[in-house]
Structures are given as C-alpha cells and as structure tokens.
Amino acid sequence: xxxxxxxxxxxxxxxxxxxxxxxxxxxxxxxxxxxxxxxxxxxxxxxxxxxxxxxxxxxxxxxxxxxxxxxxxxxxxxxxxxxxxxxxxxxxxxxxxxxxxxxxxxxxxxxxxxxxxxxxxxxxxxxxxxxxxxxxxxxxxxxxxxxxxxxxxxxxxxxxxxxxxxxxxxxxxxxxxxxxxxxxxxxxxxxxxxxxxxxxxxxxxxxxxxxxxxxxxxxxxxxxxxxxxxxxxxxxxxxxxxxxxxxxxxxxxxxxxxxxxxxxxxxxxxxxxxxxxxxxxxxxxxxxxxxxxxxxxxxxxxxxxxxxxxxxxxxxxxxxxxxxxxxxxxxxxxxxxxxxxxxxx
Numbered sequence: 001x002x003x004x005x006x007x008x009x010x011x012x013x014x015x016x017x018x019x020x021x022x023x024x025x026x027x028x029x030x031x032x033x034x035x036x037x038x039x040x041x042x043x044x045x046x047x048x049x050x051x052x053x054x055x056x057x058x059x060x061x062x063x064x065x066x067x068x069x070x071x072x073x074x075x076x077x078x079x080x081x082x083x084x085x086x087x088x089x090x091x092x093x094x095x096x097x098x099x100x101x102x103x104x105x106x107x108x109x110x111x112x113x114x115x116x117x118x119x120x121x122x123x124x125x126x127x128x129x130x131x132x133x134x135x136x137x138x139x140x141x142x143x144x145x146x147x148x149x150x151x152x153x154x155x156x157x158x159x160x161x162x163x164x165x166x167x168x169x170x171x172x173x174x175x176x177x178x179x180x181x182x183x184x185x186x187x188x189x190x191x192x193x194x195x196x197x198x199x200x201x202x203x204x205x206x207x208x209x210x211x212x213x214x215x216x217x218x219x220x221x222x223x224x225x226x227x228x229x230x231x232x233x234x235x236x237x238x239x240x241x242x243x244x245x246x247x248x249x250x251x252x253x254x255x256x257x258x259x260x261x262x263x264x265x266x267x268x269x270x271x272x273x274x275x276x277x278x279x280x281x282x283x284x285x286x287x288x289x290x291x292x293x294x295x296x297x298x299x300x301x302x303x304x305x306x307x308x309x310x311x312x313x314x315x316x317x318x319x320x321x322x323x324x325x326x327x328x329x330x331x332x333x334x335x336x337x338x339x340x341x342x343x344x345x
Contacts, residue, residue, distance in 0.1 A: 003099050006030050006037070006071045007128045010101070011136050013042040013051070014073055019214050020045045022191050023280045025104075025140035027051040029072040031059065031095075038068055052076055052086040056093060069097040073133050075104040075126075078113040087113045091120040099125045101133030105144040139190075139281040142301065146344065148271045149282040151299060152190065153291055154183065155318060156306040156334075162315035163288055168202075174308040178332045181211050183285075186304070188214025190281040192242075192274065195234070196222045196290035205285070206233045218242065218279065222270070222290060224262065242277075244270050267297050268345075288316050295319055298345035307335040 013028030021027075021043050028042040029051035041054025049057075052072055059065060076086035076098070090098060103111055103126060117124050134141060139150040156174040157163055165172060173180070187193055188209040195205065200221055208216040219241040221234050226245050228234075234241060235255065242256045250257040260269045274282065284294055294300050303321070327338040 003071070003125070003128045006032055006069075007073065007099065007101055008132070009037070009040070010051075010071050010073045011129070011132060013040055014136060017043050017045070019188055022046065022139070023143065023278045025074055025137045027072060027074045029055040029070065031055050031065070031068045031070055033064060033068045038064065050077065050086050053089060056089060062093065065093040065095050068095055069099060070095050071099045071128075073101040073129075073136065075100050075102065075109060075111070076113045076117070077104070077109055078116045085113075087116045090117060091122065095122065097123045097125070099128055101127070101129050102137065102141075105141060138301070142344075143275065143280045148275045148299075149192070149279050150301050151271070151294065151344075152186070152281070152283045152302045152304060153294055153300050154186070154283055154285050154304045155291060156308060157318035158310045158312045158315075159307060160311050160313060161318050162312040163286065163318045164316045165312040166314040168315070172310075174310055175306040176308065176332050176334050179306050179308075179334045179336065182331060182336075184209050184211045185214075186283060187217055188212050190217055190283045192218040192220050192279045192282045194220035194222070194282055194284045194290070196287050197224065197228060198289065199285070199287040200228055200232055200234050202287075204232050204234075206238075207285075208238060217283070220244070220270075220274070220282070226257070242274075244273070267293050267299055271299060288319070291319050298341070298343070301341050301344050303337075303339040303341075305337045305339070306331070307337065309333050 009030050010028035014026040017026050024043060024046050030040050031038040039055045039058040042051045076090060078085050078087045098117055114124050142150040155163060158174055193207050207219045216239040219234055219239050221243045223243050224246045226247060237254050240254050242258055244258050244260050246262050247259060248257055249259045258273055260266060321339060323339055325337045326340045329336040
C-alpha cells in the first residue's frame with residue numbers, strides 16, 4: 001500500500017479547514033480498504049468534530065471499519081476537550097491500522113494518543129510525509145513548541161531597496177495588482193495582522209481581506225503614546241483590534257488597549273501577549289522601524305519580500321537581508337523572494 005498517496009490526500013483535505021480551525025491544527029483523515037478510499041473527512045471549524053470522526057461517520061456499514069487503515073496527518077487526540085477523544089473512537093470501531101504523519105506536541109497529547117492505540121493492539125505507523133506535515137501545521141507547531149505565533153514579515157521594495165520614496169506625500173504602489181491580491185489571500189490565512197504607528201498614520205490601511213471570502217484578521221497596532229487620530233480605518237468596528245501602548249489597559253467595543261513596557265523587550269512582550277490570547281499566526285506589514293524591530297530580536301519565521309520595477313534613489317530603506325532566500329517567484333512583473341529563519345527566537 002502506498003502510504004504517501006493517502007497521506008497526501010489527508011493533507012489536501014486538511015487545507016480545506018484553513019481560516020476556520022485556528023487555534024486548532026489543520027487535520028484531514030482518510031479510511032482505506034483494499035487500497036481504495038472508503039471515506040474522507042477533515043476538521044472543518046474550531047469546536048467541531050475532528051477529522052477522524054468526520055471520516056468514520058461517513059461509513060454506512062461500520063463493520064467495514066475492522067478491515068480499514070485510517071490515515072491522519074496528526075496524532076489522534078487522547079483527551080476530552082471540546083470533543084471526545086478520537087483515539088477512543090478508533091479503538092471502539094476496531095480499526096486495525098493507523099498511519100500518522102506527525103506526533104501532536106500539545107502537552108495534553110504528546111504521544112499519549114499513539115500509546116493508547118498501541119496498547120489496544122492497533123498497529124500504528126508514524127512519520128509518513130513528516131516534513132510536509134510540519135509545513136502544513138507550522139503555525140500550530142510554532143505555537144505549541146515556541147509558545148508564540150508563527151510570524152511572517154511582509155513588505156514591498158523598489159529595485160534599489162527602498163520601502164517608500166523620499167518625501168512621499170501619498171500611497172505609492174510598488175507591487176503590481178497581482179501581488180496585492182496575493183497579499184489579501186495571505187491576510188485571510190493568518191489570525192492577525194500588525195502595523196506600526198507611522199504606517200497607520202501615513203497609509204491609513206484597512207487591514208482587511210478583499211477579493212477573497214475569508215474572515216478578516218485581528219488588527220494589531222503599535223501606538224506607544226496613543227496619539228493616533230480615531231478617524232483612521234484601523235479604529236473602525238470592522239474587526240477586533242488590539243492597540244499596544246505604554247500607558248493603559250482598557251477595552252472599548254472591539255478595541256482592546258494593552259499596556260506593554262517600553263524598552264528592548266517590547267516586541268517579545270507584545271508577542272507573548274498575543275500568545276496568551278491564542279493568536280497562532282501573525283503577518284507584519286510594516287513599516288521600516290517595526291520590521292527592523294522584529295528582525296533585531298530574531299522574532300520571525302518567514303520574510304516575504306516583493307521587489308517591484310520602480311526605482312526611488314532616495315527614501316526609506318528596506319531592511320537588509322544578508323542571507324540566502326529559500327524561494328524566488330515571479331508574480332507578473334514583481335519578484336517575490338521568500339526567506340525562512342532557520343534559528344527563530
């Protein structure tokens with residue numbers, strides 16, 4: 001039996017839950033009998049039934065399960081959370097073989113699901129497409145292991161390395177329409193989006209998702225002195241907004257003000273506050289000071305950098321990237337360069 005084919009299908013199914021399951025992981029499951037798929041399922045939304053349950057429930061003749069292999073990209077849970085433990089259901093249905101991509105690092109699972117299945121006499125195989133599984137749930141694994149969100153830094157720069165021209169009095173689009181549409185897709189994939197004070201004041205961004213059916217991310221704003229005008233888009237009631245500042249903790253409607261001490265640990269403290277609020281992923285869209293602050297603390301996992309075909313000669317310099325990119329893509333006339341942090345904080 002080709003385990004990789006069926007595990008890859010699990011991962012395809014798991015992606016169908018993107019944007020709806022966080023802070024839970026993306027999980028898909030496939031039941032196979034005589035090398036043919038009998039049923040499929042995935043975790044559709046936070047608080048809903050898990051992938052294994054959804055797959056098992058689709059099998060009309062439940063006695064067939066005794067002849068099936070169950071594939072799932074993440075270790076079946078062994079505890080009562082919002083739903084009963086999947087490992088108990090697998091044992092109850094007498095499914096003889098379970099194939100898993102990744103062990104669940106959540107302390108309430110962390111191998112106990114696998115142990116429970118094996119103790120019941122079920123054959124368990126772990127590590128099929130393990131690297132692909134880690135990539136699929138990189139946000140979940142980062143949250144569980146590093147106790148912080150998965151952090152993506154994103155910006156667009158000119159061919160000569162500037163974020164904006166000198167004395168820029170309005171929005172200058174560096175990236176092309178296709179790249180900007182891609183950014184909206186990315187926003188829909190992450191739980192939160194962050195900008196600094198200057199970006200809010202100069203660009204007045206909406207920080208929402210346009211062009212795709214997706215939930216708007218939580219807006220994160222750094223406003224140390226709380227002196228930004230309330231007329232800015234970021235203060236409207238469209239999405240939950242967290243304003244990090246140096247003076248007060250306060251909640252008003254969809255706006256939550258969180259006091260974080262100034263100093264060299266400001267970014268780390270901010271990130272810890274997001275983790276405590278179960279924010280599992282964050283995309284940082286600038287500006288220059290904010291981006292450099294994250295880079296200086298090593299507090300990032302990916303950089304996604306668009307290089308347009310404009311040249312400014314003078315202006316706000318983009319962060320320097322003294323490393324080899326992991327990937328380069330052409331987005332129409334733009335170059336998208338992706339960097340991955342091999343030693344994140």
